[in-house]
Amino acid sequence: MxxxxxxVTGGKGGAGKSTIAVNLAVELxxxxxxLLIDADVDNPNDSTxxxxxxxxxxxxxxxxxxxxxxxxxxxxxxxKVCPEHALVMRSGNPPIVFVDRCSGCRACYIVCEAGxxxxxGKILGEIFEAETEGLKLIGAKIRIGEARSPIVVKQLMNYxxxxxxxxxxxxxxxxxxIQNTVIQALMKSKYAxxxxxxxxxxxxxxxxxTRALEKLVLPRSLIINRSNIPSSIKSExxxxxxxxxxxxxxxxPYDESFIAASIEGRPAVKAYPLAAGSKAIRGIAEFIKQxxxxx
Amino acid sequence: MTREIVVVxxxxxxxxxxxxxxxxxxxxxxxYSIVASDADxxxxxxxxxxxxxxxxxxxDIEISTKAVIDESKCTKCLKCxxxxxxxxxxxxxxxxxxxxxxxxxxxxxxxxxxxxxxxKLVKAKTGELVIAETKYGFPMVTxxxxxxxxxxxxxxxxxxxxxSNLSEERSADFILTDGAPGIGCPVIxxxxxxxxxxxxxxxxxxxxxxxxxxxxxxxxxxxPSGAIINKSNISxxxxxxxxxxxxxxxxxxxxxxxxxxxxxxxxxxxPILEFNRNSRASRSLLVAFKNLMDVLP
Numbered sequence: 001m002x003x004x005x006x007x008v009t010g011g012k013g014g015a016g017k018s019t020i021a022v023n024l025a026v027e028l029x030x031x032x033x034x035l036l037i038d039a040d041v042d043n044p045n046d047s048t049x050x051x052x053x054x055x056x057x058x059x060x061x062x063x064x065x066x067x068x069x070x071x072x073x074x075x076x077x078x079x080k081v082c083p084e085h086a087l088v089m090r091s092g093n094p095p096i097v098f099v100d101r102c103s104g105c106r107a108c109y110i111v112c113e114a115g116x117x118x119x120x121g122k123i124l125g126e127i128f129e130a131e132t133e134g135l136k137l138i139g140a141k142i143r144i145g146e147a148r149s150p151i152v153v154k155q156l157m158n159y160x161x162x163x164x165x166x167x168x169x170x171x172x173x174x175x176x177x178i179q180n181t182v183i184q185a186l187m188k189s190k191y192a193x194x195x196x197x198x199x200x201x202x203x204x205x206x207x208x209x210t211r212a213l214e215k216l217v218l219p220r221s222l223i224i225n226r227s228n229i230p231s232s233i234k235s236e237x238x239x240x241x242x243x244x245x246x247x248x249x250x251x252x253p254y255d256e257s258f259i260a261a262s263i264e265g266r267p268a269v270k271a272y273p274l275a276a277g278s279k280a281i282r283g284i285a286e287f288i289k290q291x292x293x294x295x
Numbered sequence: 296m297t298r299e300i301v302v303v304x305x306x307x308x309x310x311x312x313x314x315x316x317x318x319x320x321x322x323x324x325x326x327y328s329i330v331a332s333d334a335d336x337x338x339x340x341x342x343x344x345x346x347x348x349x350x351x352x353x354x355d356i357e358i359s360t361k362a363v364i365d366e367s368k369c370t371k372c373l374k375c376x377x378x379x380x381x382x383x384x385x386x387x388x389x390x391x392x393x394x395x396x397x398x399x400x401x402x403x404x405x406x407x408x409x410x411x412x413x414x415k416l417v418k419a420k421t422g423e424l425v426i427a428e429t430k431y432g433f434p435m436v437t438x439x440x441x442x443x444x445x446x447x448x449x450x451x452x453x454x455x456x457x458x459s460n461l462s463e464e465r466s467a468d469f470i471l472t473d474g475a476p477g478i479g480c481p482v483i484x485x486x487x488x489x490x491x492x493x494x495x496x497x498x499x500x501x502x503x504x505x506x507x508x509x510x511x512x513x514x515x516x517x518x519p520s521g522a523i524i525n526k527s528n529i530s531x532x533x534x535x536x537x538x539x540x541x542x543x544x545x546x547x548x549x550x551x552x553x554x555x556x557x558x559x560x561x562x563x564x565x566p567i568l569e570f571n572r573n574s575r576a577s578r579s580l581l582v583a584f585k586n587l588m589d590v591l592p
Contacts, residue, residue: 011338012307012308012338013304013307013308013338013476014306014308014309014476015307015308018501041479042476042477042478042479042482042508043305043306043307043476043504043508045306045501045504045505048500048501048504049501062380063380081407083360083400083401083403103380103402104380105380105381105400105402105404106378106380106404107403107404107407110378110404110407110408111407142478144478144508144511144512144515145483145512145515145516146479147448147479147480147484149477149479149480150381150445151380151381154382158382175476175477176307176338176477177337177338177475177476178337178338178440179337179440179444179445179447180443180444183397183443184397199558199561199562200343200561200562200564201312201340201344204340204343205338205340208338211442212442212443215442215443229558230555230558230559231558231559231562233562259499259529259530260530262499262500262501263530263532265500
């Protein structure tokens with residue numbers, strides 16, 4: 001059984017990644033077994049666009065040290081080795097742990113000769129899932145105040161590895177940008193659908209994203225979202241995409257029914273199947289099906 | 296004393312940069328001395344809306360650390376792989392452990408456990424920092440993270456340091472920072488110790504959720520916050536947004552209706568406030584900024 005991952009990504013925040021990922025997944029689910037992965041762990045949105053309640057599958061945890069005051073010999077090796085300066089020792093006392101700073105690397109645990117350090121664990125976030133519209137949604141969200149999104153995405157992707165065989169196609173909705181969590185998602189993907197908007201801000205981030213995709217040698221197509229907005233620089237975006245290896249250029253016009261659908265919590269392709277945006281999504285779905293059949 | 300205002304949103308694309316550029320322009324035109332900075336080091340775009348006269352300083356920032364394995368010393372025991380908490384080491388086809396550079400946190404545990412001294416830690420480029428002079432005369436500090444990097448917080452820290460140095464030199468009244476989307480590393484790095492944060496939100500459930508999550512981060516780090524509701528007239532969900540913000544104790548500084556003049560301003564690469572001061576968006580932003588000046592600590 002082959003299962004392939006398609007990334008919906010794009011650099012710029014708010015360009016329409018989640019809207020397009022969700023509607024594309026719902027459309028594909030008419031004919032295929034579809035997994036939708038929400039990998040924007042800072043701000044996962046797909047469940048609200050689908051109007052579905054998620055349930056927690058598991059916590060995402062990392063190591064955090066607990067120091068046994070009686071076993072500790074006050075040697076200070078753990079304090080010296082900690083790359084995050086999360087351990088502080090005042091003379092004569094066992095070290096104090098600043099858990100917020102701890103990155104979970106275990107260096108302190110490894111160097112402690114007295115065996116005084118154990119793992120008290122620290123929750124970074126959680127993995128959640130839901131089933132709706134004939135597809136399965138899986139995603140993760142980071143706990144508020146926690147900084148380590150890369151580890152949350154890493155554990156989400158490990159979880160996905162364990163279940164992906166049950167699906168023909170997975171759509172992964174990435175975070176904005178070209179930072180680590182986005183690259184992790186792209187590394188797992190066979191194809192990238194890059195969503196942008198026809199503005200100077202959209203074009204600028206498209207260029208950054210293209211640099212990343214060239215490094216990863218990932219085949220790609222472009223989706224120009226809200227292609228018909230006033231002051232659009234669509235033709236400039238198109239000519240850039242043609243010069244930089246984008247196979248197809250799709251357009252999704254600005255469509256008020258998509259805003260309505262996002263508030264109602266129903267995917268637009270189901271709630272407003274006749275809307276121009278829904279029609280555009282069906283065109284992209286056809287392209288993906290063809291890609292799937294050729295792989 | 297310099298006050299530092301950070302513009303955030305949780306969800307991307309709701310108008311952070313539009314608000315930041317206009318606020319910088321507003322503070323400048325009110326006669327304040329300011330330093331602008333872009334803490335969205337992943338996709339820095341403030342420079343697209345605040346015209347740059349010239350770059351005055353450039354520096355490669357090398358604050359990341361990466362593990363490198365010397366295969367001539369490696370015995371393939373794979374202890375490094377076993378102990379790496381970040382999944383940053385995998386076995387190559389030749390049986391040697393390979394460091395996946397973009398996953399490596401540089402914590403040094405692999406070096407610690409390697410019995411044959413085959414692991415070295417080397418400094419690596421995190422990104423590039425640029426100080427530019429805007430056409431208004433005030434400086435702007437920006438940075439660009441390397442593709443796939445994860446130390447964005449460190450780079451944001453470098454941006455803030457520079458901005459803070461510049462503001463001391465110039466006895467600036469304000470540092471105005473355009474934040475990143477999300478609630479993770481770069482956002483926390485930008486918020487900690489700031490005087491005030493503006494949360495930009497639009498009337499959709501997705502944006503409200505992001506706004507409330509980032510409000511949680513601001514509270515966690517004890518940074519006072521207020522909201523600007525952008526594109527406030529695109530849906531009646533604005534009532535729910537107002538209600539939820541009130542319930543979370545967020546003051547609404549102002550509401551800015553959807554205005555295609557904003558798109559024209561972006562196309563001309565100018566703050567909307569400078570491009571068309573009489574536009575609906577500008578008039579609403581002015582109200583919000585005046586309210587901001589009243590509530591700033």
